Amino acid sequence: xxxxxxxxxxxxxxxxxxxxxxxxxxxxxxxxxxxxxxxxxxxxxxxxxxxxxxxxxxxxxxxxxxxxxxxxxxxxxxxxxxxxxxxxxxxxxxxxxxxxx
Amino acid sequence: xxxxxxxxxxxxxxxxxxxxxxxxxxxxxxxxxxxxxxxxxxxxxxxxxxxxxxxxxxxxxxxxxxxxxxxxxxxxxxxxxxxxxxxxxxxxxxxxxxxxxxxxxxxxxxxxxxxxxxxxxxxxxxxxxxxxxxxxxxxxxxxxxxxxxxxxxxxxxxxxxxxxxxxxxxxxxxxxxxxxxxxxxxxxxxxxxxxxxxxxxxxxxxxxxxxxxxxxxxxxxxxxxxxxxxxxxxxxxxxxxxxxxxxxxxxxxxxxxxxxxxxxxxxxxxxxxxxxxxxxxxxxxxxxxxxxxxxxxxxxxxxxxxxxxxxxxxxxxxxxxxxxxxxxxxxxxxxxxxxxxxxxxxxxxxxxxxxxxxxxxxxxxxxxxxxxxxxxxxxxxxxxxxxxxxxxxxxxxxxxxxxxxxxxxxxxxxxxxxxxxxxxxxxxxxxxxxxxxxxxxxxxxxxxxxxxxxxxxxxxxxxxxxxxxxxxxxxxxxxxxxxxxxxxxxxxxxxxxxxxxxxxxxxxxxxxxxxxxxxxxxxxxxxxxxxxxxxxxxxxxxxxxxxxxxxxxxxxxxxxxxxxxxxxxxxxxxxxxxxxxxxxxxxxxxxxxxxxxxxxxxxxxxxxxxxxxxxxxxxxxxxxxxxxxxxxxxxxxxxxxxxxxxxxxxxxxxxxxxxxxxxxxxxxxx
Numbered sequence: 001x002x003x004x005x006x007x008x009x010x011x012x013x014x015x016x017x018x019x020x021x022x023x024x025x026x027x028x029x030x031x032x033x034x035x036x037x038x039x040x041x042x043x044x045x046x047x048x049x050x051x052x053x054x055x056x057x058x059x060x061x062x063x064x065x066x067x068x069x070x071x072x073x074x075x076x077x078x079x080x081x082x083x084x085x086x087x088x089x090x091x092x093x094x095x096x097x098x099x100x101x
Numbered sequence: 102x103x104x105x106x107x108x109x110x111x112x113x114x115x116x117x118x119x120x121x122x123x124x125x126x127x128x129x130x131x132x133x134x135x136x137x138x139x140x141x142x143x144x145x146x147x148x149x150x151x152x153x154x155x156x157x158x159x160x161x162x163x164x165x166x167x168x169x170x171x172x173x174x175x176x177x178x179x180x181x182x183x184x185x186x187x188x189x190x191x192x193x194x195x196x197x198x199x200x201x202x203x204x205x206x207x208x209x210x211x212x213x214x215x216x217x218x219x220x221x222x223x224x225x226x227x228x229x230x231x232x233x234x235x236x237x238x239x240x241x242x243x244x245x246x247x248x249x250x251x252x253x254x255x256x257x258x259x260x261x262x263x264x265x266x267x268x269x270x271x272x273x274x275x276x277x278x279x280x281x282x283x284x285x286x287x288x289x290x291x292x293x294x295x296x297x298x299x300x301x302x303x304x305x306x307x308x309x310x311x312x313x314x315x316x317x318x319x320x321x322x323x324x325x326x327x328x329x330x331x332x333x334x335x336x337x338x339x340x341x342x343x344x345x346x347x348x349x350x351x352x353x354x355x356x357x358x359x360x361x362x363x364x365x366x367x368x369x370x371x372x373x374x375x376x377x378x379x380x381x382x383x384x385x386x387x388x389x390x391x392x393x394x395x396x397x398x399x400x401x402x403x404x405x406x407x408x409x410x411x412x413x414x415x416x417x418x419x420x421x422x423x424x425x426x427x428x429x430x431x432x433x434x435x436x437x438x439x440x441x442x443x444x445x446x447x448x449x450x451x452x453x454x455x456x457x458x459x460x461x462x463x464x465x466x467x468x469x470x471x472x473x474x475x476x477x478x479x480x481x482x483x484x485x486x487x488x489x490x491x492x493x494x495x496x497x498x499x500x501x502x503x504x505x506x507x508x509x510x511x512x513x514x515x516x517x518x519x520x521x522x523x524x525x526x527x528x529x530x531x532x533x534x535x536x537x538x539x540x541x542x543x544x545x546x547x548x549x550x551x552x553x554x555x556x557x558x559x560x561x562x563x564x565x566x567x568x569x570x571x572x573x574x575x576x577x578x579x580x581x582x583x584x585x586x587x588x589x590x591x592x593x594x595x596x597x598x599x600x601x602x603x604x605x606x607x608x609x610x611x612x613x614x615x616x617x618x619x620x621x622x623x624x625x626x627x628x629x630x631x632x633x634x635x636x637x638x639x640x641x642x643x644x645x646x647x648x649x650x651x652x653x654x655x656x657x658x659x660x661x662x663x664x665x666x667x668x669x670x671x672x673x674x675x676x677x678x679x680x681x682x683x684x685x686x687x688x689x690x691x692x693x694x695x696x697x698x699x700x701x702x703x704x705x706x707x708x709x710x711x712x713x714x715x716x717x718x719x720x721x722x723x724x725x726x727x728x729x730x731x732x733x734x735x736x737x738x739x740x741x742x743x744x745x746x747x748x749x750x751x752x753x754x755x756x757x758x759x760x761x762x763x764x765x766x767x768x769x770x771x
Binding site: 086087090091096098099100101 | 148150151299300301302303304308311312315323325709
């Protein structure tokens with residue numbers, strides 16, 4: 001799909017679908033939405049429905065940003081604390097490291 | 102300009118290739134290596150990193166060299182090369198603390214250390230039932246610099262190799278590493294070593310066993326650790342008339358060292374095993390006119406060096422009614438243990454019969470113990486010793502479980518071990534014992550006293566059995582079998598066409614190890630079992646093949662029948678069929694089979710799974726040439742980038758246009 005050739009109304013619908021899809025714990029949809037429609041939302045001359053795209057893009061970007069922070073925080077906590085958690089840490093691990101705590 | 106630069110580089114590489122006759126990289130065989138063991142709370146032993154450790158070789162001959170490696174040498178990772186007799190726990194600790202040592206290569210020198218025992222000063226400290234530090238110093242030997250090395254965790258691998266291999270490393274070291282100025286690491290190539298021996302398990306036994314279980318749900322097909330496990334060996338000599346009361350004669354089957362596959366255990370275990378086998382032979386031979394009122398159970402416990410694995414399992418089986426021969430704990434009346442028995446110096450003239458002071462103070466028990474001690478002392482070779490704490494022994498475990506069990510432990514020491522190599526690489530021929538015939542003669546005297554005492558213990562009251570005959574030649578031969586060459590005539594006689602593959606030229610390791618593949622038994626345990634079968638059994642006449650021997654067992658399941666070559670196999674009589682009551686039972690700590698075993702001090706030792714250790718010697722380029730190579734890489738990259746841009750810009754001038762009339766406009770804006 002080449003979004004450069006889409007009608008503006010289709011773009012509005014698509015960005016809305018991506019935003020709603022992202023609400024179901026799919027942060028990558030939000031991230032894609034924010035990147036794809038950034039130019040349409042902010043860089044292009046105004047056209048009907050641009051405000052809707054803009055709001056979808058902003059909400060998606062904020063949502064994806066929050067997800068990113070949460071995931072990084074969890075990753076850091078997990079990497080640092082896993083050895084101390086003992087059994088709980090092992091159960092959370094898909095690949096248990098060899099030879100270390 | 103480029104060609105001007107390239108000439109010196111080419112020369113430099115040519116120089117790096119010529120390693121003065123030493124191959125650039127050479128794989129070396131790893132004979133023995135230190136590995137990781139774990140208990141309830143800690144990990145012990147050694148491990149390399151996941152991808153192996155690399156370091157610059159440094160030969161450690163004195164304190165100067167230790168300091169060099171630790172701090173004064175150029176900052177890098179070192180591989181320390183050290184002689185086995187120079188090995189010290191404090192040196193290894195300094196290496197670990199400095200964080201500059203990536204491995205230790207220990208050389209087998211055949212020199213004799215003054216004292217060398219890697220076990221705790223109080224062996225099996227945490228399963229000892231005697232509290233108080235004072236009493237628990239049996240293995241505190243003056244001059245033992247490796248004391249408690251078993252209970253340390255080193256972050257680098259330690260390999261134990263022969264002198265020829267070390268010689269190769271030293272030649273390389275002398276050629277490249279002798280220049281020890283601060284700058285030499287930067288300017289010169291260095292002789293380096295890579296050691297690879299990563300361990301899978303970590304933290305403690307609980308963690309590694311849990312991880313092994315968790316893994317079955319996931320992807321990796323690896324495995325972390327296994328409980329220490331082997332077999333106990335028993336044989337029953339029945340009373341003249343069926344009887345329940347039983348006397349145990351015990352010894353331990355295992356020993357260990359810091360290195361895998363190397364556990365000679367000469368005094369630690371072999372002295373007891375050989376004595377027990379000889380006693381079994383003598384007592385089995387006794388004429389049927391000598392009446393025995395009680396059974397005699399010959400018991401060889403395995404895994405005793407790791408918190409009494411075998412004896413605690415046997416006690417549990419006896420108590421639960423799961424033991425062989427329908428024996429229960431109530432049937433056992435006394436236990437005599439043969440512990441460490443070599444008398445090697447002239448000042449050592451007699452053995453000690455240890456009894457527990459608390460038991461000895463009980464009037465009823467004192468009567469029983471005195472009867473045993475009086476008989477033991479009769480020959481003048483054994484002296485009694487009433488101790489506040491019995492020597493570390495399987496018998497001590499039994500006594501703790503059944504305070505009314507008359508318990509005697511026979512040893513060659515009174516307070517602290519006479520054996521300065523308890524559980525180590527030096528507890529071997531020729532370090533611990535060099536004159537085998539002389540030693541057998543001494544043991545013959547001891548075993549005569551012990552045998553007579555046992556006969557009196559099982560005889561009906563008032564009778565006096567004839568003195569027992571001990572076969573000195575058997576002691577002699579068996580000591581050679583266990584200490585020098587396991588492919589000896591005595592062992593050749595007890596194997597058959599299938600089991601003969603366990604025979605080999607070197608002595609077998611006595612380490613308890615982990616559960617072997619099903620249907621197999623470790624070499625030392627199997628040979629001990631077969632010897633006990635031979636010496637406690639009876640040859641069945643007129644059976645000339647293995648099939649017929651096996652058929653006898655089907656006809657009489659009460660007894661076991663084993664087919665073996667015998668002392669002199671002939672084409673007409675290819676072997677002998679032995680009827681016996683010997684058996685092997687699992688020696689695995691009850692801690693791994695039951696849930697609520699924490700308070701019972703059961704052994705929790707496990708051994709890590711490892712990848713096959715490897716070692717290679719190679720010449721590491723100098724830091725300067727490493728930087729040069731890196732810089733050269735950057736230069737080449739930048740040059741080629743520049744060149745492509747220039748060529749692209751000037752492409753119209755350089756390349757002739759093949760079809761000048763049809764040239765379209767360039768589709769890409771640059």
